Amino acid sequence: MAASTANAGSLHVQLLSYDFNDETPDDGGQAARTLPLAPRSIALWKEIAAEAGEDLGIRTEGGLMLAEDAAGLEWLRRKSAMERRWGIESHVLGANELRSLAPALSERLVGADFVPAEGYGDPLRGTMAALQLARRAGAHILRGAEVRAIERNGAKWHVQTTKGTVTAGRVVNAAGPWAAHIGRMVGLELPVTGTVQQVIVTEPAPPMTKHLIALANRHLSLKQQASGGFLIGGGWFGGFDPAIGRTHNLRRNIEGNLWVCARALPVLKSLSFVRAWTGINSAIDRAPIIGEAPTLQGFFNAVSANGYTLGPIIGRLTADAIRGDPVEPCYRLDRFG
Numbered sequence: 001m002a003a004s005t006a007n008a009g010s011l012h013v014q015l016l017s018y019d020f021n022d023e024t025p026d027d028g029g030q031a032a033r034t035l036p037l038a039p040r041s042i043a044l045w046k047e048i049a050a051e052a053g054e055d056l057g058i059r060t061e062g063g064l065m066l067a068e069d070a071a072g073l074e075w076l077r078r079k080s081a082m083e084r085r086w087g088i089e090s091h092v093l094g095a096n097e098l099r100s101l102a103p104a105l106s107e108r109l110v111g112a113d114f115v116p117a118e119g120y121g122d123p124l125r126g127t128m129a130a131l132q133l134a135r136r137a138g139a140h141i142l143r144g145a146e147v148r149a150i151e152r153n154g155a156k157w158h159v160q161t162t163k164g165t166v167t168a169g170r171v172v173n174a175a176g177p178w179a180a181h182i183g184r185m186v187g188l189e190l191p192v193t194g195t196v197q198q199v200i201v202t203e204p205a206p207p208m209t210k211h212l213i214a215l216a217n218r219h220l221s222l223k224q225q226a227s228g229g230f231l232i233g234g235g236w237f238g239g240f241d242p243a244i245g246r247t248h249n250l251r252r253n254i255e256g257n258l259w260v261c262a263r264a265l266p267v268l269k270s271l272s273f274v275r276a277w278t279g280i281n282s283a284i285d286r287a288p289i290i291g292e293a294p295t296l297q298g299f300f301n302a303v304s305a306n307g308y309t310l311g312p313i314i315g316r317l318t319a320d321a322i323r324g325d326p327v328e329p330c331y332r333l334d335r336f337g
């Protein structure tokens with residue numbers, strides 16, 4: 001399943017557990033350089049919703065990354081300072097403030113990093129709205145057309161697909177985890193791989209949380225949907241069967257994800273989970289790859305890992321790049337040398 005229809009809909013802003021650790025450089029590295037894109041992208045999601053005439057399930061009541069002990073809280077303090085350094089509004093809350101903001105969370109928690117811009121949306125509604133608006137703006141969609149080869153002839157690119165050849169002055173490679181495969185068709189090495197991620201949903205429960213929730217030093221993303229069900233993820237891997245090219249859930253990782261989740265939200269232990277699914281996400285170096293490929297005039301890449309959050313801003317920056325605007329060096333392909 002492509003990530004845009006399989007993802008968990010979190011609108012991430014703050015650094016995640018795997019973005020900030022002992023190996024992180026003093027300036028925060030690529031994940032920190034990407035921080036300023038997220039609030040801009042969430043603002044664009046809201047514009048998309050307004051233009052589509054529906055809310056797309058978007059709720060931005062803030063995100064909480066929770067600490068279970070003093071060491072976790074100290075780590076959150078350092079992480080929050082890094083976020084503020086990159087212009088993100090980020091506050092460290094103590095246990096009492098956390099309890100009054102989110103009373104359903106575990107009483108064992110000692111504090112949190114609170115980032116007001118975070119939230120979530122409904123990924124299926126969001127993707128469908130983007131598709132409809134693109135059509136309304138004149139985009140032609142060739143569904144089920146697999147790109148088999150790309151050739152350049154002068155200033156023109158010829159993209160050979162299973163539904164015929166498309167000729168264009170500019171091509172954008174937005175093939176997510178398959179972007180490296182598309183890149184190789186034009187002799188380009190893209191450092192993009194794929195990871196299988198899984199998402200779990202529970203039975204509906206009365207309203208308990210309105211925040212996007214994560215846990216310090218653990219893999220967790222958690223939010224309660226409008227339907228009442230909790231959507232649980234956070235980068236737990238699923239499996240991949242190369243013989244049939246399909247992804248599948250891993251029982252041990254469903255159990256692990258639910259165990260971590262219950263540490264944040266104890267009520268989860270009394271809920272049944274009703275469904276779990278998987279999808280393949282792009283993996284890069286924690287920053288997107290945007291802009292024209294250095295040696296290939298007219299060939300652009302637009303690939304990102306936190307792509308549900310960042311999709312709109314990556315689209316905007318790609319359109320700007322096509323019009324000739326420069327792309328920040330930290331997002332360009334030539335950063336890899």
Ligand SMILES: Cc1cc2nc3c(=O)[nH]c(=O)nc-3n(C[C@H](O)[C@H](O)[C@H](O)COP(=O)(O)OP(=O)(O)OC[C@H]3O[C@@H](n4cnc5c(N)ncnc54)[C@H](O)[C@@H]3O)c2cc1C
Nearest residue numbers: 003004007008009010147175176178279305306307308309
């Ligand atoms: C389970 C899961 C949960 C996630 N949760 C979140 C989240 O909560 N928040 C968040 O911000 N991000 C999340 N992500 C990441 C996010 O969903 C992706 O980064 C984003 O959707 C990537 O969008 P994309 O359009 O670049 O790639 P994709 O949605 O993967 O689309 C790539 C498209 O390229 C097509 N393609 C590939 N090769 C070819 C070819 N040869 N010819 C034609 N077409 C081709 C594919 O069929 C596919 O449709 C999650 C991802 C997964 C898998």
